[in-house]
Amino acid sequence: MVEGINHQWLLARTPTEGLPSADDFQWVEGAVPDPADGQVVSRTVYLSMDPYQWVRRRSGVEEPGGVCHGRTVSQVMASRDPQYAEGDYLFNTNGWQEYGVTGEGITNFGYMFPRKLDPDLAPISTAIGVMGMLGLTGYSGLIVQCDPQPGETVVVSAASGGVGQVVGQLAKIRGCRTVGIAGADEKCAFVAEDLGLDACVSHLAPDFPEQLAAACPDGCDVYFENVGGPVFEAVLPLLNPNSRISLCGMISQYANDDGGVPRDAWQAAGQAVFDRQNVTVHDLFVGNYVEDYQEVFLNEMGGYVQEGRVRYREDRWEGFEKAPEAFGAMLRGGNFGKTIVVVSPE
Ligand SMILES: NC(=O)c1ccc[n+]([C@@H]2O[C@H](COP(=O)([O-])OP(=O)(O)OC[C@H]3O[C@@H](n4cnc5c(N)ncnc54)[C@H](OP(=O)(O)O)[C@@H]3O)[C@@H](O)[C@H]2O)c1
Structure with a gap:
């Protein structure tokens, strides 16, 4: 039996506003659960x-009334599963709770199946970042769907974020000209200087479409879409014939009146470019790539991280009570980087 209190964030209501507010979440205290046969109880770390x-x-x-869903890195505190021992670190899905x-x-x-982590291979927090679902998302959309070739121009939006930073660096490794799009100047500087992309343009600039065109003198062959809206509109005229788009997400639409589901927008936009320029539009869902590509991805990305060829930035929030605030931000x-809440120390 594990001693302690299990603090949890529950979903208080189906959200009524476009962006989260404190009233959407409820903080409760529960008991730490006991594992049954074949189960472990783990302490959420990240x-x-x-x-x-x-x-969702x-x-x-x-x-x-339910515990909010969330991917986690955690440590086994009690085990009745022979695969895992006390002290092992796991990637799993504890959700917004301490145990x-x-x-x-x-x-x-x-x-995303639970798996044991090897802390000697990569820092364990990367299992929810570059070495986790986000990294696999970038890999699947860029490498598997769009297959960028050396010398082609790859544009990625939300380039300093969790998925975006992976995409830009993988495109660079493939020998592409890489152009990021981000918001604040410090994010653009990070993308160009720390991640090493060829250029980064701020979507906040009044002349953003012109700046983006200037950064893509040979047009755009691959566009990795994270944002949608005006950013997507600025990329459209730059698309070369036979270019490819991975429609990964459209975060600018998640506060819309349509429950935050941007699929209609994806399809309309995708159809428009397809009709005009023989552009291939891939609708990306990372879950479709886990079975065939997770192992390949982990091997390839693990090497890049160890060699320092792929760098990453985390945006850490210390303290589990801050989860709703971190989420809204x-x-x-x-x-600025992959958003992680530090729930307990490693
Ligand atoms: N298809 C899949 O299977 C799959 C899997 C995982 C993630 N995703 C998607 O991938 C995208 C990135 O996710 P992430 O976890 O890596 O998040 P993230 O990029 O770390 O954070 C979101 C970023 O989006 C940008 N943004 C937010 N609102 C915006 C707006 N109105 N206009 C322009 N930019 C805006 C902000 O960057 P700036 O300040 O630089 O603008 C923000 O930092 C999301 O669309 C997400 O839904 C899809």
Whole structure:
């Protein structure tokens, strides 16, 4: 039996506003669960903040009264599963709570299966960042869907964020000209100077479309879409014939009146470019790539991280009580890097 209190953030209601507010969440104290046969109880160390969580909450996938969903890095505190020992670190899906149960009969992980982490291979927080779902998302959309060739121009939006930083660096490794789009000047400087992309343009600049065109003198062959809206509109005229788009996300639309689900917008935009320029539009859902590509991705990315060829930036929020604040900041563009809540020390 694990001693302690299990603080949890529940979804208080199906959100009524376009962006999160404090009233959407409820802080409660529960008991630390006991593991049954084939299960472990783990202590949440890092909790991942992801834009898709908001789409789930707004569209009713998550029901009020339940613990908010979230990917986690955690440490096994009690084990009745021979695969895992006390002290092991896991990637799992404890959600927004301090302790969770993983194993037999627990299916909250969806398409991202729990796995044991090797702290000597990469810092364990990367399991919810470059070495996790976000990294695989970037890899699947860029490498598998769009297959960028040396010398081609790759444009990526939200380039300093969790997915974007992976995409830009992988495109660079493939020998492409890489152009990032980000908001604040310090984010653009990070993308160009620290991540090493060839250029980064701020979508906040009044002449953003002109600046983007100037940064892409040979047009755009691959566009990795994270944002939508005016950013997408600025990229459209730059697309070369036979270019490819990975429609990964449209975060600028998540506060819309449509429950935050931007799929109609994706399809309309995709059809428009397809009709005009023989552009291939890939609708990306990372869950479709786990089975075939997770191992390949982990091997390749693990090497890049160890060699320092892929760098990453985390936006850490210390303290589990700050989860709703961190979540809201990320959705409003207030994050700088992959947003992580530090729930307890490693
Ligand atoms: N398809 C999939 O399977 C899949 C999987 C994971 C993630 N995603 C998607 O990937 C995208 C990036 O996710 P992430 O976790 O890596 O988040 P992130 O990029 O770390 O954070 C979101 C960033 O989006 C930008 N942003 C927010 N509102 C914006 C607006 N109105 N206009 C322009 N930019 C805005 C902000 O960057 P700036 O300040 O630089 O503008 C913000 O920092 C999201 O759209 C997400 O839904 C899709």
